[in-house]
Amino acid sequence: xxxxxxxxxxxxxxxxxxxxxxxxxxxxxxxxxxxxxxxxxxxxxxxxxxxxxxxxxxxxxxxxxxxxxxxxxxxxxxxxxxxxxxxxxxxxxxxxxxxxxxxxxxxxxxxxxxxxxxxxxxxxxxxxxxxxxxxxxxxxxxxxxxxxxxxxxxxxxxxxxxxxxxxxxxxxxxxxxxxxxxxxxxxxxxxxxxxxxxxxxxxxxxxxxxxxxxxxxxxxxxxxxxxxxxxxxxxxxxxxxxxxxxxxxxxxxxxxxxxxxxxxxxxxxxxxxxxxxxxxxxxxxxxxxxxxxxxxxxxxxxxxxxxxxxxxxxxxxxxxxxxxxxxxxxxxxxxxxxxxxxxxxxxxxxxxxxxxxxxxxxxxxxxxxxxxxxxxxxxxxxxxxxxxxxxxxxxxxxxxxxxxxxxxxxxxxxxxxxxxxxxxxxxxxxxxxxxxxxxxxxxxxxxxxxxxxxxxxxxxxxxxxxxxxxxxxxxxxxxxxxxxx
Amino acid sequence: xxxxxxxxxxxxxxxxxxxxxxxxxxxxxxxxxxxxxxxxxxxxxxxxxxxxxxxxxxxxxxxxxxxxxxxxxxxxxxxxxxxxxxxxxxxxxxxxxxxxxxxxxxxxxxxxxxxxxxxxxxxxxxxxxxxxxxxxxxxxxxxxxxxxxxxxxxxxxxxxxxxxxxxxxxxxxxxxxxxxxxxxxxxxxxxxxxxxxxxxxxxxxxxxxxxxxxxxxxxxxxxxxxxxxxxxxxxxxxxxxxxxxxxxxxxxxxxxxxxxxxxxxxxxxxxxxxxxxxxxxxxxxxxxxxxx
Numbered sequence: 001x002x003x004x005x006x007x008x009x010x011x012x013x014x015x016x017x018x019x020x021x022x023x024x025x026x027x028x029x030x031x032x033x034x035x036x037x038x039x040x041x042x043x044x045x046x047x048x049x050x051x052x053x054x055x056x057x058x059x060x061x062x063x064x065x066x067x068x069x070x071x072x073x074x075x076x077x078x079x080x081x082x083x084x085x086x087x088x089x090x091x092x093x094x095x096x097x098x099x100x101x102x103x104x105x106x107x108x109x110x111x112x113x114x115x116x117x118x119x120x121x122x123x124x125x126x127x128x129x130x131x132x133x134x135x136x137x138x139x140x141x142x143x144x145x146x147x148x149x150x151x152x153x154x155x156x157x158x159x160x161x162x163x164x165x166x167x168x169x170x171x172x173x174x175x176x177x178x179x180x181x182x183x184x185x186x187x188x189x190x191x192x193x194x195x196x197x198x199x200x201x202x203x204x205x206x207x208x209x210x211x212x213x214x215x216x217x218x219x220x221x222x223x224x225x226x227x228x229x230x231x232x233x234x235x236x237x238x239x240x241x242x243x244x245x246x247x248x249x250x251x252x253x254x255x256x257x258x259x260x261x262x263x264x265x266x267x268x269x270x271x272x273x274x275x276x277x278x279x280x281x282x283x284x285x286x287x288x289x290x291x292x293x294x295x296x297x298x299x300x301x302x303x304x305x306x307x308x309x310x311x312x313x314x315x316x317x318x319x320x321x322x323x324x325x326x327x328x329x330x331x332x333x334x335x336x337x338x339x340x341x342x343x344x345x346x347x348x349x350x351x352x353x354x355x356x357x358x359x360x361x362x363x364x365x366x367x368x369x370x371x372x373x374x375x376x377x378x379x380x381x382x383x384x385x386x387x388x389x390x391x392x393x394x395x396x397x398x399x400x401x402x403x404x405x406x407x408x409x410x411x412x413x414x415x416x417x418x419x420x421x422x423x424x425x426x427x428x429x430x431x432x433x434x435x436x437x438x439x440x441x442x443x444x445x446x447x448x449x450x451x452x453x454x455x456x457x458x459x460x461x462x463x464x465x466x467x468x469x470x471x472x473x474x475x476x477x478x479x480x481x482x483x484x485x
Numbered sequence: 486x487x488x489x490x491x492x493x494x495x496x497x498x499x500x501x502x503x504x505x506x507x508x509x510x511x512x513x514x515x516x517x518x519x520x521x522x523x524x525x526x527x528x529x530x531x532x533x534x535x536x537x538x539x540x541x542x543x544x545x546x547x548x549x550x551x552x553x554x555x556x557x558x559x560x561x562x563x564x565x566x567x568x569x570x571x572x573x574x575x576x577x578x579x580x581x582x583x584x585x586x587x588x589x590x591x592x593x594x595x596x597x598x599x600x601x602x603x604x605x606x607x608x609x610x611x612x613x614x615x616x617x618x619x620x621x622x623x624x625x626x627x628x629x630x631x632x633x634x635x636x637x638x639x640x641x642x643x644x645x646x647x648x649x650x651x652x653x654x655x656x657x658x659x660x661x662x663x664x665x666x667x668x669x670x671x672x673x674x675x676x677x678x679x680x681x682x683x684x685x686x687x688x689x690x691x692x693x694x695x696x697x698x699x700x701x702x703x704x705x706x707x708x709x710x711x712x713x714x715x716x717x718x719x720x721x722x723x724x725x726x727x728x729x730x731x732x733x734x735x736x737x738x739x740x741x742x743x744x745x746x747x748x749x750x751x752x753x754x755x756x757x758x759x760x761x762x763x764x765x766x767x768x769x770x771x772x773x774x775x776x777x
Binding site: 150422447454462465474479 | 723733734
């Protein structure tokens with residue numbers, strides 16, 4: 001008997017989000033000391049729309065000199081204005097930013113999708129509202145810091161250098177900027193080279209919010225620009241989100257200095273499905289865990305650990321659900337899986353898919369339409385995966401799920417913990433006592449019970465082991481930006 | 486002239502996994518009293534001794550972190566009890582070897598005992614103070630709790646042979662971590678006397694392991710060891726700081742440096758803080774839907 005799947009017997013009409021109201025500049029430079037600047041000697045690189053392969057803007061790469069100007073501006077702003085600004089006033093600036101982001105939510109979402117390839121459904125409903133919510137949450141902390149850490153005196157650190165990744169460009173900027181501002185630090189932040197545009201819109205918002213010049217500075221560029229921030233003598237703290245390899249490099253570069261460091265690095269999250277789980281909900285959780293944002297999520301549930309006796313049932317339902325996922329134009333409101341962020345990333349995912357097949361795992365992809373231009377990939381799962389396979393150990397950062405099985409809770413715990421990472425895991429079971437026991441034994445900074453990929457500004461987020469150290473979100477997210485004495 | 490009775494000297498060994506092995510290296514360090522007189526030949530721990538200690542600390546981790554916070558607190562308190570009953574030995578060692586005045590020796594032992602009691606009390610409280618339930622904007626129960634980081638290597642203070650040791654290790658183990666202490670100071674025999682306190686305190690073997698040795702010699706092995714989760718170092722030189730941090734980066738280890746004040750400085754109240762527990766805890770945030 002053939003399943004009746006919605007959208008199977010008739011096609012969807014396209015439901016494109018309009019872009020005509022969006023005005024982007026042809027060239028972007030940096031935002032330093034309250035001004036947008038493009039140094040004369042700049043080299044430019046294109047920011048490409050991964051769904052069309054067309055460049056949307058040219059972006060300047062900041063040299064060491066440019067980074068130095070930004071750091072000097074941040075230092076001056078720290079000494080001259082920001083550390084003297086009354087906490088309640090600091091709070092109001094941050095509230096302003098939150099409100100202006102809400103006012104410009106549509107524009108931010110559209111640019112986020114054009115620049116990064118993520119479905120408009122996600123940038124509109126997740127990225128932008130959560131980013132604004134982070135500013136809103138941390139604004140309220142600015143004048144309440146003496147309540148955050150009992151028995152300790154708190155003071156800001158100074159100039160924070162922040163480097164953020166391409167998977168959630170605006171949201172990661174909010175995660176970094178909001179707590180740093182609330183705690184009284186000034187900022188030099190570098191967006192990722194493939195997704196700098198919403199950061200430029202955020203810089204406009206910060207300018208309109210009338211923050212004192214130099215309190216927040218944006219510099220564009222790639223690894224060399226990031227290194228210039230990390231190595232700058234007058235930066236007091238580095239906050240990095242990105243790959244574990246680069247995180248280790250930064251930790252090395254800071255060795256012997258007194259700079260403070262927090263790292264939010266990679267992950268290889270396990271979604272553990274016990275046989276007493278609500279299977280249909282678990283399948284939704286698996287899909288959300290690995291296919292949200294094309295799997296470009298450090299805490300993605302990229303390993304499915306399913307109890308052996310329900311393996312076939314879960315995989316059948318998962319395949320059926322995958323066949324309903326729509327891959328295509330990220331600006332179409334019906335799209336579930338948008339474009340892979342860059343050609344480089346697509347190549348890396350393909351390489352790991354190749355490794356999975358070579359090492360003997362079984363690949364499954366639904367029979368779905370994939371646009372001919374743009375960097376697209378069908379949702380992919382591998383069954384018959386063993387813990388030693390590369391696809392069970394290495395972060396793929398794409399819509400690729402590796403399925404392993406287990407028999408007992410202890411085996412599930414052991415397999416889930418069997419990576420160098422420790423960012424997030426999921427547990428699906430109807431039994432509370434089992435859920436709490438397994439949650440306690442998992443070595444990860446986030447455990448989602450009967451849900452996955454939930455985020456909130458009040459909820460601390462961060463890793464164990466090689467997934468990094470430090471927390472972002474909530475009261476715990478203030479700690480990396482404060483001196484306690 | 487022959488003495489009436491020849492005293493029996495103590496052989497100072499290492500303390501690994503609740504036992505007192507000799508160093509595998511067969512090497513020794515000579516401890517002299519503050520007047521230059523011979524006190525003892527103590528073990529000069531090797532890289533292999535360190536590796537054995539890590540195995541012991543890893544083995545003890547599950548049991549120790551799995552105990553109730555209340556029970557860990559009782560054991561820390563028991564350590565204070567044991568130290569109090571042996572206070573004359575510690576005072577004598579501080580006077581004879583480290584050259585303390587009787588008054589200072591008494592003050593250091595007092596402070597060490599009190600500090601253990603103070604951290605004992607934190608065992609079942611820091612979770613409440615530093616954990617949280619988080620008011621997320623969705624129907625989820627969301628809470629954050631601190632958990633131990635794992636195996637922590639401690640380059641213990643060079644000053645305050647007893648109080649420094651206690652102040653360094655108590656906040657590490659109270660959270661459920663296990664520790665390997667590397668002790669290098671003028672009175673390292675005190676560390677082995679301290680091991681005897683531990684051994685009589687119901688502290689499971691392997692939770693604290695003590696090596697007398699050379700900080701510089703073991704530095705790279707410690708920070709580069711893949712089964713060590715964190716490194717704590719008191720009063721590092723600039724070079725030591727750099728080497729530890731550099732090696733630690735390979736496995737994204739947690740690293741924390743503190744100053745090493747003088748003996749009197751160690752007695753100050755600001756040398757004890759629940760925030761000294763924080764560098765070696767991980768915060769775990771758990772989510773669960775709320776619904777019917």
